Amino acid sequence: MWGIELQRQSEVPLKRQIYQMFREQIVSGRLRAGEALPSTRELAAELNVSRNTVNEAYDMLLAEGFVASRQGAPTRVAEGISLEQIPVSRPKRPSETARFWEADFATGRPDLRQFPRYVWQQISQKALGDMPLDLLDYSGPQGLPELREEIAAWLFRSKGLTVDARHIFITAGATHALHVIADLVHQEGKEMLVEDPCNRGMLQTLQNKGYPIAPIPVDASGLQTEALQGKRACAVYVTPSHQFPLGGILPAARRAALIRYAREQDCYIVEDDYDSEFRYYGDPVTPLFAMDPERVVYVGTFSKVLFPGLRIGYVILPGKLHHQWRQLRTHTDVQNPPFEQAVLAEFLRTRKFDHHLRKMKKRYRERRQVLLEALAMHFGDTCRSWGDAAGLHLAVEFPGACLDEKFAQACRQSGIRITPVEYHCIQKGRHRDKLLFGYGHLEPEEIRQGVRLLCDVWKSFAK
Amino acid sequence: MWGIELQRQSEVPLKRQIYQMFREQIVSGRLRAGEALPSTRELAAELNVSRNTVNEAYDMLLAEGFVASRQGAPTRVAEGISLEQIPVSRPKRPSETARFWEADFATGRPDLRQFPRYVWQQISQKALGDMPLDLLDYSGPQGLPELREEIAAWLFRSKGLTVDARHIFITAGATHALHVIADLVHQEGKEMLVEDPCNRGMLQTLQNKGYPIAPIPVDASGLQTEALQGKRACAVYVTPSHQFPLGGILPAARRAALIRYAREQDCYIVEDDYDSEFRYYGDPVTPLFAMDPERVVYVGTFSKVLFPGLRIGYVILPGKLHHQWRQLRTHTDVQNPPFEQAVLAEFLRTRKFDHHLRKMKKRYRERRQVLLEALAMHFGDTCRSWGDAAGLHLAVEFPGACLDEKFAQACRQSGIRITPVEYHCIQKGRHRDKLLFGYGHLEPEEIRQGVRLLCDVWKSFAK
Numbered sequence: 038m039w040g041i042e043l044q045r046q047s048e049v050p051l052k053r054q055i056y057q058m059f060r061e062q063i064v065s066g067r068l069r070a071g072e073a074l075p076s077t078r079e080l081a082a083e084l085n086v087s088r089n090t091v092n093e094a095y096d097m098l099l100a101e102g103f104v105a106s107r108q109g110a111p112t113r114v115a116e117g118i119s120l121e122q123i124p125v126s127r128p129k130r131p132s133e134t135a136r137f138w139e140a141d142f143a144t145g146r147p148d149l150r151q152f153p154r155y156v157w158q159q160i161s162q163k164a165l166g167d168m169p170l171d172l173l174d175y176s177g178p179q180g181l182p183e184l185r186e187e188i189a190a191w192l193f194r195s196k197g198l199t200v201d202a203r204h205i206f207i208t209a210g211a212t213h214a215l216h217v218i219a220d221l222v223h224q225e226g227k228e229m230l231v232e233d234p235c236n237r238g239m240l241q242t243l244q245n246k247g248y249p250i251a252p253i254p255v256d257a258s259g260l261q262t263e264a265l266q267g268k269r270a271c272a273v274y275v276t277p278s279h280q281f282p283l284g285g286i287l288p289a290a291r292r293a294a295l296i297r298y299a300r301e302q303d304c305y306i307v308e309d310d311y312d313s314e315f316r317y318y319g320d321p322v323t324p325l326f327a328m329d330p331e332r333v334v335y336v337g338t339f340s341k342v343l344f345p346g347l348r349i350g351y352v353i354l355p356g357k358l359h360h361q362w363r364q365l366r367t368h369t370d371v372q373n374p375p376f377e378q379a380v381l382a383e384f385l386r387t388r389k390f391d392h393h394l395r396k397m398k399k400r401y402r403e404r405r406q407v408l409l410e411a412l413a414m415h416f417g418d419t420c421r422s423w424g425d426a427a428g429l430h431l432a433v434e435f436p437g438a439c440l441d442e443k444f445a446q447a448c449r450q451s452g453i454r455i456t457p458v459e460y461h462c463i464q465k466g467r468h469r470d471k472l473l474f475g476y477g478h479l480e481p482e483e484i485r486q487g488v489r490l491l492c493d494v495w496k497s498f499a500k
Numbered sequence: 501m502w503g504i505e506l507q508r509q510s511e512v513p514l515k516r517q518i519y520q521m522f523r524e525q526i527v528s529g530r531l532r533a534g535e536a537l538p539s540t541r542e543l544a545a546e547l548n549v550s551r552n553t554v555n556e557a558y559d560m561l562l563a564e565g566f567v568a569s570r571q572g573a574p575t576r577v578a579e580g581i582s583l584e585q586i587p588v589s590r591p592k593r594p595s596e597t598a599r600f601w602e603a604d605f606a607t608g609r610p611d612l613r614q615f616p617r618y619v620w621q622q623i624s625q626k627a628l629g630d631m632p633l634d635l636l637d638y639s640g641p642q643g644l645p646e647l648r649e650e651i652a653a654w655l656f657r658s659k660g661l662t663v664d665a666r667h668i669f670i671t672a673g674a675t676h677a678l679h680v681i682a683d684l685v686h687q688e689g690k691e692m693l694v695e696d697p698c699n700r701g702m703l704q705t706l707q708n709k710g711y712p713i714a715p716i717p718v719d720a721s722g723l724q725t726e727a728l729q730g731k732r733a734c735a736v737y738v739t740p741s742h743q744f745p746l747g748g749i750l751p752a753a754r755r756a757a758l759i760r761y762a763r764e765q766d767c768y769i770v771e772d773d774y775d776s777e778f779r780y781y782g783d784p785v786t787p788l789f790a791m792d793p794e795r796v797v798y799v800g801t802f803s804k805v806l807f808p809g810l811r812i813g814y815v816i817l818p819g820k821l822h823h824q825w826r827q828l829r830t831h832t833d834v835q836n837p838p839f840e841q842a843v844l845a846e847f848l849r850t851r852k853f854d855h856h857l858r859k860m861k862k863r864y865r866e867r868r869q870v871l872l873e874a875l876a877m878h879f880g881d882t883c884r885s886w887g888d889a890a891g892l893h894l895a896v897e898f899p900g901a902c903l904d905e906k907f908a909q910a911c912r913q914s915g916i917r918i919t920p921v922e923y924h925c926i927q928k929g930r931h932r933d934k935l936l937f938g939y940g941h942l943e944p945e946e947i948r949q950g951v952r953l954l955c956d957v958w959k960s961f962a963k
Binding site for chain 1: 559581582615624633637638667705751763783785791792811822836838
């Protein structure tokens, strides 16, 4: 009777089960407007539950307006509730399921096997125990002061930059930084200028904003600053320390030209210093930021050095952008969670970060060397590498070759993940002869094996 | 000579100090294009450092294009680098510095003093130790499967909702959810309809997007659905379980009308269920989502139940929005960090969450009662409370009063933080006689003292 079957073992309380059965019947129209519900006494006896349970179910129906009741009269279904029932779609499996690759030259991946998990855990436990109560509350859109102080200290000892911690704003990584910066620098009727080629993920972040974007070509020395002339820009997005993906260092004269352009246009330069920590012969390149902190918005990230799941980066902002950044961040995602910030601050303070960086730099340098040797062995003079000895990937030119999506697909079919530079190009065709080899996350033997496999595909593709 | 003074105690290596001195002199124009640098031998002797140190400094200058060198010729300053020097602005102190309030009726704040920190710490330590290596890497924009399963299980046992975990997407809180949803549901030429009054922070999140927004008035029963007619909407943003800020439960007939409207318009309903866990007499209100999972985007958050710094919420999405959500999230901030997700999953799995919720519900109910009694004692019949017995705040009407920003300012001057409903109104004037009392985070004595103080301001303001 009444179509109610109670599940007495369920975690859903009986009163809620009764409420739900009625609700479903009312919404589906099986119980019609004006129909009377049974008395609570009658239903309690019928279902063998306490009258109080039924009363509570009816109170819920009443509070939510599914039924109406008047003193002395039976409880009746309210007007205007029934709805045509629409079936719920079955969720699809996301397409991003992990695949095993015979050779995986994905770019931008640090070697997580080398991450000092035990040290991180120890610091985490300490940070958890020490965390003051007010860090559980909103602690502000700028990020933990301790972490910002430690980042400032590290920028000084590693790159010689003098930055006031009050100019540093913690972000949820570089993508998130760019997502907020786009709104920060946007001006109606002006374009955001980007390097071409440029990281496609970052480009997509900008494109999703719907603001106009214009490409500026890149050569072996980075952004071709002479192509800036005549453009009306609100900002220029650049990777001057290690151009992504081609690897050039922007020379001082182009840096100066870029800053002069920004001053003339009264626009900003967004400097993405995504992997400058890993420079294998010589010190890190000094950020463009050092040349004009009032024009350059500097973006740094810890994902490439520690682990991508960390989701902590930072921006250094000119004073006149501080207020608006706080507003935007507050209404985007409020703030970073405090825990990872506190752990990272301690990781920096105790110089565990510097130690890890030194260790990885040595390791990545060796891997880059292994990659160069393997390429020389299998491809000889038919290829040449681009860019500075830095970062976690290498751009390699194969003069005369056409390494487009079709080639990448042939590689995937052979179990090789590799990205043509073309993938990151806005204007297609200019870099069709180049491939990107991410090597940071690969052991030397994996690199050798990968190049060997690639050479096989190459030969069969060239036929 | 050469203006170089080395700091031998500094953490900045000597080679970088030498490099920096030259760089600054070149950029500032003190060293001019074409001028020769001293030979490395000469400078090494001068500074009393090894020749290798000077060589490395020169290599950096060369790599970054500040100088040029030819075999056999001295190293010379490159062309076109000098820039006019612009002083760096001093950062201002942010205005948001914490202030001590005699009485703090801020809304939406849970009582952090009651948070079971020790239990959370224990679970955190376990989660840290158990965390698989691949969670350090990118683990996907949808969030940890374990957490999504636990949220689905909790939705079932607490609200009787049957949700497939594959429809659940983890967010960095409710603000972040709305920030992404706005892009997800936006359609050119259509409006986002919002309740009026509506949480001003959430409204600002939508306004920052630049999409058109239209207000729909709210009464004691929530959104006035008859006002929807004739509007061309891409989405309707509502708080049907406990309207923010007025507190009404949207009755079943209006729920059905809202869903019929959404079906006619082929638009979405965004249901923000921000504090529905805390309903003091009776069970949580069943989400609107249960009536039509294909039309309703459900937004839930853990900030109001656990702690704001956690930054974890979730959305339940109709299948046809899954792909686009993944795209948008990936290019907004990529994903949540894994650690808090793993801890929260375990907190849910072990029912510590349910326990904490029960404890807090009891406590908040008592506090609400204390507030009602204090209001009755000091204001008697000159005020009446609005809304359902739920949540962490109470809307109170003072018929005939004008409780605008001027009143709030008078309160602030007396050390009282309190928000007029007017603050959250889009169309001003309709709710000028109402105040919002956040009470969840206050001890009974703090509530009594706060109402007493407010009454004093009230009397002097009424004069």
